Amino acid sequence: MNSATHGSFLESAQATLGERGLTRDAELMEPWLTDWRGRYHGNAIALASPANTAEVAALVALCARHRVPIVPQGGNSGMSGGATPDASGTALLLSLRRMDSFRRWDEDAREVVCEAGVILQTLHDAAAQRALRFPLTLGGRGSATIGGLISTNAGGTQVLRHGTMRAQVLGLEAVLPDGSVLDTLAALKKDNRGFDLKQLLIGSEGTLGIVTAATLSLEPQITGRQVVFAGVESVQQAWCLLLLARDRMGAALEGFEIIPRLALESVLHHEPASRDPLSDRHHWYVLIELVTHDPDTAPLAEQTTALLETALGKGLVEDATIAANETQAEALWALRDGISSAERAHGPAVQHDISVPPARMPDFIDQASAALEDRFEGTRAVAFGHLGDGNVHFHLRAPTGATGGEWEEREGKAISAAVHDLVTQWGGSISAEHGIGQMKRDELARLADPARLTILRGVKQALDPLGIMNPGKLVPLASSPQAA
Incomplete structure (x- = not known):
């Protein structure tokens, strides 16, 4: 883009978004040009912050006319560099953080329509006020946005029972690369009009379109929970304990996390307020969360105690403690949530x-x-x-x-x-819940089967023939040496 075209684009973008919607101020842009881990740093022509879907659509159409690449960004808390522009300075950084409204609550249907910029913790708090909850959580809930969680198909600590973000999305609204708006917000249980377009966009990391709103599934607020911290000899024993818990507890089993002694020691060292829950050292630890919606929480407590007694009798657990109250429960979960930051500090x-x-x-x-x-x-x-x-x-x-x-x-x-x-x-995936981004794109090209790569590239070419949507992320280029 020459300087005249460059200026024309910025002038039109400013007119479309207004004074609050576009900035080129280097100081304001700087925090959003580096990824959360500090591994990737880029430049951008400007930072756009549209206030609604109409502005996003008009801006994307403008970018398509001027061939300006777009890098969508939510809370900038991703782990794979998927929301960071390259160093060329030709891309527009598109923030959805101003779009943070709840459009509609339906307590009876247990649904909410919220915009992409809503922060996960804000959704949790708003749902709790209505005796509901959104059953997906993770360590970055204070900064992660709904749009970012959808674009990466985020997981977290409750996937065992509720599934990933893909399972929580009943409908969505998105702006496609030509500026048109796809509206599938209606929460239809059955819809056989061809491809499931919302599922195509979930996990696409902004390479096929920009999610602007979503209809999300909610759950009743839990009335009680039991949080267990247990020491085990091996991961194999932890797995047997998981199978036992599934058999005994059924739908009450909501979380099951493993922690090695090395990781626990990092948290204990780098978090002064943390305490070792068990008196002796163990090779591995298991954090179990069990929940109930029944107003009478006594049966859950009794079942939890019985579960541990059985596990001890079978030699699956060496020692264990059950949180006596919410403060203790949160302290146990803080040990798990603190691992990532403690490992970085280590x-x-x-x-x-x-x-x-x-x-x-x-x-x-x-x-x-x-x-x-x-x-x-x-x-x-x-x-x-x-x-x-x-x-x-x-x-x-x-x-x-x-x-x-x-x-x-x-x-x-x-x-x-x-x-x-x-x-x-071992038949696994190199990206379980954080996305491919730019960090793993070449590895995906190197290791993925040809059929997967063909479909990824074909869908990308069909929906984004100009290649302006989050270029360099997720989809390996057919001409790259790694993909040869």
């Missing part, structure tokens, strides 16, 4: 978000950890997360004394390739 590491078939995860953790620690001398594997979903966060810590930044730059690519090779051999 030192350099190469981090991965992977999945394999759930029943194979215990053996994968053991065998992959041993293989990688043997191959990369001095490293330590740390795997934690959602065992019941077959999804763990798999980190490889740097050797003692390694310099942060330098070590990752030198070893990171080889380590990630080795991890992804193992995951692929």
